[in-house]
Amino acid sequence: MLLPACKGIPKLPSVIPPIYERNRKRNGEAMKKVSLARGAAAITCSLGLVLGSIGAVSATEDERGKLVDATESQINSADSSDEFEALTLPAIPLEVAEYTDSLQAGLAENPQFNVVEISEDRKNVIVWWHGEESEQLSALVNEAPDELVTTSIAQTMYLPGDLKSAAKKIMSDGADLGVVGVSTPKDGSSLKVSVSSPASKRSGSDSEAIQSLSTLPVVIEESAGFAPANTRQNDKSYHLGGASIHSYLMGSGCSSGFSVKRGSEQGSMFAAHCGGTGEYWVTYDSFWDTSWYNYGTTDQRVPAYDGAIMKSNFSQPYMWTQGPTSTAYGAIKGQYTAPLGAEICYSGSQSGVVCGNIVQQRNFTYALDSGDLNSVSGLITQQAAGQPAAGNGDSGGPGYVILNASGVAARYATTIISAIPQNSGTNCTGNPGGGGRSCSATVISTDVAAIAAASGWSIQIAP
Numbered sequence: 001m002l003l004p005a006c007k008g009i010p011k012l013p014s015v016i017p018p019i020y021e022r023n024r025k026r027n028g029e030a031m032k033k034v035s036l037a038r039g040a041a042a043i044t045c046s047l048g049l050v051l052g053s054i055g056a057v058s059a060t061e062d063e064r065g066k067l068v069d070a071t072e073s074q075i076n077s078a079d080s081s082d083e084f085e086a087l088t089l090p091a092i093p094l095e096v097a098e099y100t101d102s103l104q105a106g107l108a109e110n111p112q113f114n115v116v117e118i119s120e121d122r123k124n125v126i127v128w129w130h131g132e133e134s135e136q137l138s139a140l141v142n143e144a145p146d147e148l149v150t151t152s153i154a155q156t157m158y159l160p161g162d163l164k165s166a167a168k169k170i171m172s173d174g175a176d177l178g179v180v181g182v183s184t185p186k187d188g189s190s191l192k193v194s195v196s197s198p199a200s201k202r203s204g205s206d207s208e209a210i211q212s213l214s215t216l217p218v219v220i221e222e223s224a225g226f227a228p229a230n231t232r233q234n235d236k237s238y239h240l241g242g243a244s245i246h247s248y249l250m251g252s253g254c255s256s257g258f259s260v261k262r263g264s265e266q267g268s269m270f271a272a273h274c275g276g277t278g279e280y281w282v283t284y285d286s287f288w289d290t291s292w293y294n295y296g297t298t299d300q301r302v303p304a305y306d307g308a309i310m311k312s313n314f315s316q317p318y319m320w321t322q323g324p325t326s327t328a329y330g331a332i333k334g335q336y337t338a339p340l341g342a343e344i345c346y347s348g349s350q351s352g353v354v355c356g357n358i359v360q361q362r363n364f365t366y367a368l369d370s371g372d373l374n375s376v377s378g379l380i381t382q383q384a385a386g387q388p389a390a391g392n393g394d395s396g397g398p399g400y401v402i403l404n405a406s407g408v409a410a411r412y413a414t415t416i417i418s419a420i421p422q423n424s425g426t427n428c429t430g431n432p433g434g435g436g437r438s439c440s441a442t443v444i445s446t447d448v449a450a451i452a453a454a455s456g457w458s459i460q461i462a463p
Contacts, residue, residue, distance in 0.1 A: 072237060072238075072239070072313070072314040072316075073237040073238060083321065083330065083345065083353070083355070083402055083409055083411070084402065084409045086345065086353065086355040086402075087343060087345075087355050087356070087402060088343060088355060088356035088358075088384045088385070089120055089122070089343045089356075089358070089384075090120075090121065090122050090404075091122075091402050091403055091404035091409060092118065092122050092342065092401065092403050092404065093122065093145075093148055093403065093404045093405075094403045094404060094405040094406070094410065095145045095148055096118070096122060096125070096145060096148050096149050097336055097401070097403045097412065099125070099143065099144055099145055099149070100116050100118060100125060100337075100339045101336055101337055102140060102143065103116050103125075103127060103140050103141075103339075104116050104337045104339065105337070105449075106136060106140050107127075107136065107137065107140070110134065110137075110161075111159055111161020112129055112130045112131050112134065112137075112160065112161070113127070113128075113129060113137075113160060114128040114129065114130070114156050114160035114163075114184065114186060114188050114363070115128050115186050115339065115340050115362050115363065116128070116339035116340065117186060117339055117340035117341050118339050118340070118341040118342060119341060120341065122149070123148070123149055123150065124149060124150050124151075124152065125144070125149050125150070125151045125152075125339075126151075126152050126153075126154050127141070127151065127152070127153050127154070128154050128155075128156055128160075128186045128187065128188065129153050129154065129155065129156065130155065130156045130158070130159045130160055130188060131155075131159075133153060137153070141153075154186075154187070156186075156187055156188025156189075157187060157188050157189040158188045158189070158216055159188075160184065160188055160363075162216065163184040163188055163191060163216060163363075164184065164363060166191055166213075166214040166215075166216050167182040167183070167184060167191055167363070167365050168182075168365060168375065169213060169214065170182050170191065170193060170210070170213045170218075171365045171366075171367070171374075171375050172374075172375060173213050174193070174209075174210055174213055175367065175370070175374065177195070177206050177209055177210050178195040178196040178206070179193055179194070179195055179196075179210065180194050180195065180196050180223055180225040180366060180367055181193075181194035181223060181225075181364060181365065181366040181367070182194070182364070182365050182366075183361045183363065183364045183365075183380070184363050185361075186340055189217065190216065190217040190218065190219050191214060191216055191217065191218050191219070192219050192221055193210055193218055193219065193220050193221065194221050194222070194223035194225075194366075195210065195220055195221070195222060195223065196222075196223060196225045196422075207220060223421065223422075225367075225421070225422040232244060232320040232324060232325065232326055232327075232349055232352075233283075233324065233325065233349065234283055235256070235283050235295075235320070236283055236293035237293075238316060238318070238329070239256070239259065239268065239295065239296075239312055239314055239315040239316060240256070240259065240315075240316060240318045240319050240320050240329055241257050241258045241259060241268070241318070241319030241320065241332070241347070241397070241398040241413075242255055242256065242257075242319045242320035242321075242347040242348065242349055242397050242398050243255065243256045243283060243295075243320060243349055244283065244349035244350070244393070245270075245281045245282070245283055245295050245349075245396075246281065246282055246283065247274075247275055247279055247280070247281060247282075248279075248280035248281065248282050248292070249280065252274070252275070253349075253393050254270060254271060254274035254275075254393070254395045254396040254397075255270065255348045255349040255350070255393065255394050255395060255396045255397030255398075255417065256268045256270055256295075256310070256349075256396060256397070257269040257270040257271070257396050257397060257398050257416045257417075257448075258319065258332060258398050258413045258416075258448060258459050259315035259316055259317050259318070259319075259332070259459070259460040260309060260315070260452070260457040260458060260459055260460060261315075261457065261458060261460050262456055262457045262458070265311060266311075266312060266313070266314055266315045266460070267299065267309055267310050267311040267312050267315055267457065268296060268309070268310045268312060268315055269307060269308070269309055269310075269416060269448065269451055269452070269455075269457065269459070270307075270308055270310060270395075270397075270416060271306050271307065271308060271395045271396035271416055271417065271418055272301040272302060272303050272305075272306045272307055272308040272372075272373065273306055273368050273369070273373055273395065273418070274298075274308065274395055274396050275298055275308075276298065276301070277298050277299070277300060277301055278297060278298060279297065279298040280297050281295040281296050281297065281298070281310060282294060282295050283295050294312075294313070295310070295312060296310040296311050296312030296313075297310065297311055297312075298310050299311040300455055301372075302450075302451050302454045302455050303372040303373050303376070304375070304376065304377060304450075304454065305376065305377055305378070305416075305446040305447060305450045305451045305454065306368065306373060306376045306378070306416070306418040306419075306446050307446060307450075307451030307454070307455065308396075309455050309457050315460065316460070317331060317332045317459075317460035317461055317462040318330060318331050318332065318462060319332060319347060319398050319400070319411070320347060320349070321347060321353050322352060322353055323352035323353070323430055324349060324350055324351070324352045324430040324431050326352065330411055331410075331411065331462035332400070332411055332412070332413050332459065332460065332461060332462055333403075333405070333410040333411060333412060333461060333462060334403075334410070334412045334413070334459075334461055335412060335413045335414075335448055335449060335452070335459045335461075336401050336403070336412035336413070336414050337414070337447055337449050338359050338379070338401055338414045338415065339359065339362075340359050340360070340361075340362060341358065341359060342358070342359045342401055342414075343355060343356060343357065343358055343359075343401065343402075344357040344358075344359065344381050344399045344400065344401055344415060344445070345357065345399070345400055345401070345402060345411075346389050346390050346394070346397060346398070346399050346417055346443060346445070347397055347398050347399075347400070348390050348391070348393065348394020348395070348397035348417055348430075349393060349394065349397060350391060350392070350393035350394050350428075350430055350431045350437070351388065351389065351390050351391055351393075351394050351428065351429045351430040351431070351439065352429065352430040354383065354387060354388070354389040354390070354429050355402075356383050356384040356385060356387065356389075357381035357382065357383050357384075357389050357399075357443060358381060358382055358383075358384055359379055359380075359381055360380050360381060360382050361379060361380040362379045363377075363379075364377070364378050364379055364380050364444065365377055365378075366378065366419065366444060368418075368419060376418065376446065377446065377447075377450070378415075378418055378419075378444050378445055378446040378447070379415065379444070379445060379446070379447070380442065380443075380444055381399075381442070381443050381445065382441060382442055383441035383442075383443075386441050387429060387441060388427055388428050388429045388433075388439035388440060388441055389429070389439075389440070389441055389442075389443050390417050390420060390439065390440065390443045391420060391424070391428050391429075391433065391437055391438055391439030391440065392436060392437040392438055392439070393431070393437060394417050395417055395418065395419075396416060396417060397416070397417040398413065398415075398416070398417070399414050399415030399416065399417060399443075399445045400412060400413055400414050400415075401414045413448045413459045414445075414447075414448055415445035415446055415447060415448060416445055416446050416448060416451065417443060417445050418444050418445050418446050419443075419444040420438065420439065420440035420442065420443055420444070421440050421442055424438040424439060424440035424442075425438060425439070425440075426438055426439070427439060
């Protein structure tokens, strides 16, 4: 079973000033003062969070840590940054993106459908399919923007529905055999099973047992497993995606994802592994600032996609761009499900924006822990130049696709950063690695569309 890795944090002073635990009464805000003592030797791992010992102490009102509600500052959409130059591949034209989205949404429940792939030059779309074309497939293909792309149907060896069912069975029944992930190649020729133990330490009976979990061909690959990629540093008055957020009592850090809404309610979509329902999140100027600012509370979790919703007093349809200390932001113009070959830009709070992450595998099932995150559905990306794309502290952060909307770069919410390989190194983009922070060019993220559908919240879209 996979175990999350600790997040990376800056070196802390030997004494941390008190913070306040909020006793949230509806008719008032009584404050119970506690301290968060986090010495360098007192850090432990649990669900990817950095925990410290909490002990009750007295504290005067002028000590650091008073929790205050932030005041919303409206941002100017004209100041949003443009990121065409950050891409490795040509931006997908908006009309083509809408077409691939309709294919993926319309065929998602059909057992004959595996994945949609788009070529590097963005001029060819391939639907990986098994058997004769259905009327639904033909109707959807007829809606293609033929002046921009050609569409072809490629045959899979086995029925994708059978492969996906077998993948879930292997994932659930193979945990004791070291199974940490199962993927189905685009051609549907086999099930690729990732196991945590190397061949030299794996008995023949273990391999046979894994093979026996399915009548379909199984290819076993070694993997160290996947760990949550758990910490722009102060977002007290905007509440945008890609901000650094911290558990109020535990001090553990993640990143906000995309701004969401449900009726008149507002909030942020991020990662379920960051914490449980009711977790209280804050942001602050620095460790020695006089106030921690109320960001929101985890309202619900969607374990099947490592997704969660944080309710807050306000949020806006923009996200932080550029590096970890950037003051630049950009608008979110829509939602998109990335096909194979699409390029995703990640924007975790510790790594900053890294584009060039090409979708290599969809339909990937993996485990983050032995609890409710033991069978998560996601996708795998690989950074084209081998650059670290995400690491500890980036969990929950946004993954987006830049589409070409009539010559204008438009960001579309696509995924939430979930995990990186367990044995990742300390070479990091943005904030340096080491001290508990690891990073990877390989990133596992989960579909925004699936989290939204399961939670009942929708992505906020900028005008």
